[in-house]
Amino acid sequence: MFKTTLKSVAVALSFLAATLLILTAVDGAMDIAASAKDTYLKVTVVDLDGLPVHNAKVMIGDQHFFTDNKGMSPSVQLNALSNCYDDAIANWGTVTVAVTCDGYTPSFVFNCIVYRSSTRRLTVKMYPSDGSELPYVSYVEAPPDDYIKSLLKDAA
DSSP, X not given: OHHHXXXXXXXXXXXXXXXXXXXXXXXXXXHHHHHHSOOEEEEEEEOTTSOBOTTOEEEETTEEEEOOTTSBOXXXXXXXXXXXXXXXXXXXXXXXXXXXXXXXXXXXXXXXXXXXXXXXXXXXXXXXXXXXXXXXXXXXXXXXXXXXXXHHHHHO
């Protein structure tokens, strides 16, 4: 009887181990598929009058691009999207965008929100260099409304 019980336990453990291995493989494949979906950021750079800024350098992570005659960057694919608010959030992430151009004060957008598998369109206004001591302009985006509401709910 002891041999039968031991054999049953061994078979059950082997089945459990195989099941866990298969589930781990499927989960890993789903992560790979999710990261391969297209997530883009397209930046338009304008001056204070809303006119396009040509040849502005747009930097996102280690990628950089220049704007065209309409002040637009190409669509920038975001391969590595993290979330500065909460690593557990998977449907949106944050990036920092830096924009420079001769004759303008550098501009930065911190915590730019980008939803996975979509294209975010961002307009950045640039201030002309006017001899003042303003070293740069920075914009900081707030997280999405549902995230803020969840924080308020947790705090209550």
